[in-house]
Amino acid sequence: METTFPMRRIIGDDGRIVDETMKDLLTAELAWRLYTEMNRIRTFDRKAINLQRQGRLGTYAPFEGQEASQVGSALALEADDWVFPTYRDHGATLTFGADMVKTFLYWNGRVEGCVPSKERHIFPPAVPIATQIPHAVGAAWAEQRRGTQNIAVAYFGDGATSEGDFHEGMNFASVFRAPVILFNQNNGYAISVPIAKQMNSETVAQKAVAYGMPGVRVDGNDAFAVYFAMKDAVSRARSGGGPTLIEAVTWRYGAHTTADDPSKYRDQERSRDKADPLTRIELFMKERGIFDEERAEAMRTKHQEEIEQAVAEMERFSKPDPNDLFDHTYAVMPAEVAQQKADYFTLRGN
Amino acid sequence: METTFPMRRIIGDDGRIVDETMKDLLTAELAWRLYTEMNRIRTFDRKAINLQRQGRLGTYAPFEGQEASQVGSALALEADDWVFPTYRDHGATLTFGADMVKTFLYWNGRVEGCVPSKERHIFPPAVPIATQIPHAVGAAWAEQRRGTQNIAVAYFGDGATSEGDFHEGMNFASVFRAPVILFNQNNGYAISVPIAKQMNSETVAQKAVAYGMPGVRVDGNDAFAVYFAMKDAVSRARSGGGPTLIEAVTWRYGAHTTADDPSKYRDQERSRDKADPLTRIELFMKERGIFDEERAEAMRTKHQEEIEQAVAEMERFSKPDPNDLFDHTYAVMPAEVAQQKADYFTLRGN
Amino acid sequence: MATNINQKMTDMTLVQAVTDALRVKLREDGTTLVLGEDVGKNGGVFRATDGLQEEFGEDRVVDTPLSEAGIVGTSVGLAVNGYKPIVEIQFLGFIYPAYEQIMTHVARIRMRTMGAYSVPMVIRAPYGAGIRAPEIHSDSTEALFTQMPGLKVVCPSSPYDAKGLLIAAIEDPDPVLFLESMRSYRSSKEAVPTDKYTIEIGEGKIVREGTDVTLIAWGAMVAVAEKAALEAAEKGISCEVLDPRTLYPLDRELIATSVQKTGRAVIVHEAHAMGGLGTDLVALINDTSFLYLKAPVARVTGFDVPVPLFALEDHYMPTPARVLKSIEQTVHF
Amino acid sequence: MATNINQKMTDMTLVQAVTDALRVKLREDGTTLVLGEDVGKNGGVFRATDGLQEEFGEDRVVDTPLSEAGIVGTSVGLAVNGYKPIVEIQFLGFIYPAYEQIMTHVARIRMRTMGAYSVPMVIRAPYGAGIRAPEIHSDSTEALFTQMPGLKVVCPSSPYDAKGLLIAAIEDPDPVLFLESMRSYRSSKEAVPTDKYTIEIGEGKIVREGTDVTLIAWGAMVAVAEKAALEAAEKGISCEVLDPRTLYPLDRELIATSVQKTGRAVIVHEAHAMGGLGTDLVALINDTSFLYLKAPVARVTGFDVPVPLFALEDHYMPTPARVLKSIEQTVHF
């Protein structure tokens, strides 16, 4: 039985390597990939907040601060894997390959934003906390039954660990040895409730002991550490080794959602004291001499353009269609609903 | 963090002391108390099965084999403590002070059997698995708020650990440091499902790690071991030390209920191979020279008489009263229900 | 109404018809799975899955942990990824831990993804009072599910219907809650085709024709309504007995047609009056047949109190006597 | 109707009235506790508990883990052991994890112990569409609870009613689900007594008197019904608007009296038609007022589809136009 859950780190706050054994694996290519994706989703996140402030987007759940956790985990996946995100994991889903226009549409209350692309298995964000965990277990179990090497990942927060569905999902994962990663982003808070009031255990990772499952605690602001912890878990899952619980210790810089005022419950001034995951990998790259400001600038421009274009597309998108209110509840519409639909359109005059 | 969960034993299958440090505490008085109570509830249990076979009782859930767990735990309590049992814990509640006639009535589908006596805080048996666990936590928390030293105990089985309510209750217990004992009887089965299919963890006790709570694994057929493990946990709870999860490893000799056929799912012939908790303490007493066959015989006779008398009272009990169907749902009956009640009695002709 | 009826018939109880339907689909469709507490080695606490694990293996007929949210939640993942879970909830009264999964996911995934994902699954659950089961085992809470758009709810009252409807439910592209009256499990036998056939979900049936009043009942209450109809006949009242069989979506046309013919309706159900499906039927009749009504629609239901412990359950349940009284009041209104 | 009305009044929104009621009872009764997610330091996601932890301490106003079954289940233990938990479920759409606790324990402990134990507690939950909240936040599922004997269900539509009813709910010897329409939280202010007063649970009120048709609505739909009534008045139709305020037990007499006067009824609710409380009202009117009815009882409801993501929620909800059309159809039946 595992007995200690030290937080694994590969690079420190200052960007220097703290785990020398990993040195050779920290290639320039990987660093640039992580850095680029983190930059991309941070740009998206800030844009979304701005759009919300301008009334061009509904209530939005920002993830700034959690980029290393989301990108590090998502980059360890393959295209045929399954992702079961929450409302705060669009950084991960965008990295995994979700459509950006649809992601914006989701935040405008458009059901089109939930429709997965044909290329990626991405579940719509789970709104009821922890309910996606058993889904991921079931999808992974299905892959196992078919004998593929595909796996599933459930994303969830620290608060989610208090729900029964976390527990029941963990138990099913371990009993059926499903190829699933239970990826926890411990960002310190569930809305206003700090983790010390959420649980009495020192770590989330140790909760794996209850299920005889490997539990790993990793610095969630260290993109390398997240990436390699995830890679390990993923390859264990692919090779029949069963599920892993990963706790990525991170921090949400901003509000829970744009409707939240974090200064009600914490010293928001000091929220940025935690080392920024982007700065950290940038320092690493500079330290290793693989940073290139010009390339970085080009990357930033590219992301800006991509995002502006996605916003434009989102805003050009066809108006919400009331047909969609009625048309998708069943494969075949019950007579009663058909009548309601007809009445609706009659009154509306078209 | 605790890392191993060895099974604590004080006496072995042969009745010999295996934990010499406890030797002086194993007094003749305590041994007789445990032995007497175990005999009492076994006699009750066998009688209940017989009554069910004769059609004088409804479906019944026997506990034979689990007497040491139930008696050992219940005897460690004080009269002002709270007990939250399942349908299989009437051995524990009878030991704690529940009324025997009411216990029989319960198994005849009489709501009167759920009404606690004024002298003991005993909740009606929880039928939906694991739901009583948060209740016990809440009742314990209430005692803590009032500043008493009273505690609460939740009884539950191995299968119950798979339910969300187990998890949520454990978490609340640990977060609010409630003076509650989570007393698990791991009898190896949830109806037909063996523990190996119920969970992937080697022990139930280790599940405490998930909550930063002490977890104790004890031989549930060793009445002394159960009693002292419980005593420890109880005194920790009374003195503000918070909750404890106790796993009492035991075995149900018979069927899940009288409606169950265990030979469908296990070799029922071999079910009695596990050391009998009563035999074990009897061997201990003989070994120590404190057994007294005459006294034992007198005790058995007394229990037979007590039980026969309770059966007679149960069978003399007034007929089920349809008024009770209507009268207890609210403090004040809603008009609609009053109308239904009136209609019911009109049709009935009285 | 029924398709592919092979003339080879066997006498079966309702629970045997359920097992038979499961066997038919497990044989035919490799993506079907049976999941639940005690469904495997034990063959189910009512033996509804008896012999299936022997025949199809532990991989297809799976004993799960005691964890309703886990069972249903995991089945969502299985269903969305190509399997057809047929879940047994041991008793309908223990479905609540899975209620969130059913309400927020099972019923909504098709809508939420505009049809890109769907979760065809069947949730079977024994329900209802009358067998002296312990507390909570005996509730009739179909209305907690018929008000959940995205789910279908089916409730057979006979072995023949049970097999045909369960096969249809398993083949349905949408999730179906399949309610099995415990009181009806072994109450009678009926000739049932040994081969595969289906009964269309959403189609009710006339169990007995009549002209004075329409009795609407499902599950174990069909037999109660039939008994009352017999007694009423002796008093010169002709009852039509209608079993909707599917509780959502309701067979509006069949119900309206019958009530418009008789001008009167008595609804019989075990659930409480308040919130029971009877209120939906009253509303349906109000909406479709107002001008035909010669008397208010009557309801004979469980009382508005929790289903009691079993010593009083017979007093809680609708009886032929209560139904008969209501028939008479309606006819002589 | 209201007791102890002190003439000192303050203008309050509905959510402020809720906070005020909580403050009154926390001050007066040391056994009351406020429990829930984010209710303490944050003062609730809608600020319904704002300032209460400051005033009463962390011991009385408790931030709990994210665990609805834990909150309600623990509250059962607290309630049975002398405390009065006032639980906040952050949104009604997230109450399902606690559904088993509510259904099998909260609503049944009095019955199960023949009154020896009871669990007086209040479960507050914001509900309903119209504020562009994310998915699942906007459902109106009152009928999942009004069909649960042992529980009372209350739903105020105005600040004044909110305070008086919430205090009454806290003082009630039985468990009460207290539904707070999010759309009504800050939609208007009203003069509310600063002192303690109660409004009896089970008493509805006539919001507007009229003679041609009775509109029945609660929560945010009262305002919609009133708007439709105004428009109908311009067309010469006189509407009586009735707010039952308590959804279980219903004020049968008030409803029957009004419908018997007008001979017509239009029920307006956000929930789906199928299984919505409207069906209970149709049944109630059928049972009490059949011979008075000049037209079928009409229902204007949310459609029988899941409440959509917010881009379409305005299309889902009853509107004054839909209500008006229904009024006209009913009056000109």
Ligand SMILES: Cc1ncc(C[n+]2csc(CCOP(=O)(O)OP(=O)(O)O)c2C)c(N)n1
């Ligand atoms: C079952 C349920 N209860 C309550 C909520 C309301 N809610 C939304 S987010 C949230 C906090 C979640 O915290 P955590 O799991 O740590 O994730 P984070 O938001 O920090 O990413 C709560 C309570 C919900 N969505 N679902």
Ligand SMILES: Cc1ncc(C[n+]2csc(CCOP(=O)(O)OP(=O)(O)O)c2C)c(N)n1
């Ligand atoms: C929520 C719920 N699901 C299912 C059941 C049906 N059921 C009754 S007892 C039981 C097994 C319980 O096993 P365990 O917790 O090990 O206790 P034991 O019976 O062995 O004492 C099951 C599945 C139930 N009562 N409640």
Ligand SMILES: [Mg+2]
């Ligand atoms: Mg968090």
Ligand SMILES: [Mg+2]
């Ligand atoms: Mg067991």
